[in-house]
Amino acid sequence: MSALQFDDRVVIVTGAGNGLGRSHALAFAARGARVVVNDLGASTTGEGSDLRAADQVVAEIVAAGGEAVASHDSVTDGGHIVDCAMDNFGRIDVVVNNAGILRDRAFHNMTAEDWDLVYNVHVRGAFSVSHAAWPHLRAQEYGRLIFTASAAGLYGNFGQANYSMAKLGLHGLAQTLAIEGASRNIVANTIAPVAGSRMTETIMPPQIVAQLKPEFVTPLVLKLCHESHREGGRLFEVGAGWAGQVRWARSKGHGFPVDPPLTPEDIAAQWQHITDFTDADHPASAQEALVSMLANLQNRG
Structure with a gap:
């Protein structure tokens, strides 16, 4: 198999100053991509900033003969990050939404600030960067997102x-x-990685964190972002030298006649069938998921 190269491609990696993001950025650059290394340099809980995080990764890439620029913007200002790519490299091909923080707390102790900060970095941040890149990807009829x-x-x-x-x-x-x-x-896909990082070291034993190298995750990211990969909407768990695809499973369920009133007792009587995953289905779309449900409208008592 030929090498998966990224020559002339422009890649944005958010949260690229450490851990997974750093690994992704270095690997893309080593395979010919021009990389926007985005990192605000905040702490794992979202406070402060440190420009050195992104700058050091850019320095590593340049020292190895690659091309990269630093973006110190927050991911919630996604337009600035995309502008950085366009101003320096004139295009954008790949967006790797990697930035994240933790505000761990049992739900009864969680504050609205804990909730909002995590939402803003992970969800609004990924939206902001991807939404700013989207018109460019559509216009050139090419793009890969993680x-x-x-x-x-x-x-x-x-x-x-x-x-x-x-x-x-x-x-x-x-x-x-x-x-x-x-x-x-x-093409857009999702990964659920397990890797040693500033965040996982707060919840895993040091000896495990040391073994869970980010480099075990990055090869899947590059495969999913290559121009030869055209399958989207997939979800993969990856880490520790292992990768696997995850998909939803649904039991065969039970169809009740639709003309008599359906009662909680009817549900209870068929509970074993409703929750039996023998020969489970794997709907691949919302439309496919509706097929068996809507077919039951013909089930008359």
């Missing part, structure tokens, strides 16, 4: 109600952009 979710968004995690909400919301956004962008060769 949204970074988390196992917490897929399965929930104690103390991370805000983070879980944001991470699953990003997958919903990616799925819709995959549909809307398909006719113009814009």
Whole structure:
């Protein structure tokens, strides 16, 4: 198989000053991309800023013979980040939405500020950058986008109600952009990575964090962002040298006659069938999910 190169492509990576984002930025540059290294340099909980985070990654790329510029803007000012790409490189091909923060707290202790800050960085930030890039991607009929979710968004995690909400919301956004962008060769996908970073070191033992290298995640990101990859709306869990696709599973369910009134007792009587995942279905779209449900409208008592 030929190498997956990114010559002449322009890539924005948000949150690229450390961890996963840094790994992605370095790898794209090593394969020929011109990279906008975006990082405000805030703490893991969203406070402060440090311009050195992005600048140091740019310096690494340039020292290795690559091309990169730093963007120190907040992701909530996505237009400025996209302008940085256009002003320096004249186009934008790939957006990797990676920036994130944590404000972990049990739900009964969580404040509105904890909720809003996490939402603003993860969801509004990804929206802002992607929305600013979208007209350019549509006009050139080419684009690749990555949204970074988390196992917490897929399965929930104690103390991370805000983070879980944001991470699953990003997958919903990616799925819709995959549909809307398909006719113009814009491909959007979601990853749910596990990697050692400033954020995971707050919730995992040091010996595990040290082994979960971001470089185990980056190869999947590059594959999904390459021009040869045309499948969108997918979700992948990745980390520790392992990668797998995740999809929704739905039980066969039970169809009730629609002419007599449906009661809670009817639901209880068929609970075993409703929750039985034997030979489960895997709807691939909202339309497909409706087929069996709407067919039941013909089920008469």
